[in-house]
């Protein structure tokens with residue numbers, strides 16, 4: 001059973017003006033597809049064939065021999081999660097339960113956004129910013145390259161791609177603006193809510 005590129009629940013142009021159709025076309029159609037293809041190629045005929053993405057990630061995270069498989073499987077999973085972290089109807093305020101958790105940890109929604117943005121802006125090189133659930137409370141974490149929370153037994157609630165390919169066409173060097181737009185206009189609070197209930 002091969003991995004396939006997931007269908008999105010929205011059209012490439014639906015995230016405009018925050019993320020352009022052109023970026024989506026390249027990001028989903030080329031970059032993500034590339035990770036899926038490489039994951040299939042690298043796992044074929046190995047002990048990893050037939051395992052789920054999660055299983056491969058957990059088995060290869062500390063395995064130097066299979067670093068390329070880990071990177072590509074991680075990126076396949078990360079993008080599956082990322083597309084759901086975005087919504088054309090995103091942004092605004094989360095529901096009361098999430099708002100309460102955010103206020104308990106960060107003081108206010110604005111303060112949370114500030115810290116999430118800071119985590120993304122200061123991250124050096126390719127990677128991801130996540131909100132994770134740990135011991136009943138929320139926490140912002142960064143991972144580099146294809147790494148992710150599930151590789152470290154953590155529960156991700158939302159994830160933002162901060163690789164240059166995610167924003168460069170639309171924002172060039174203005175990574176802070178890309179992150180602002182994610183937090184203000186695209187973040188899928190409903191998806192975060194669903195992940196909280198898992």
Ligand code: MN3
Pocket residue numbers: 027031079161163165166
């Ligand atoms: Mn990407």
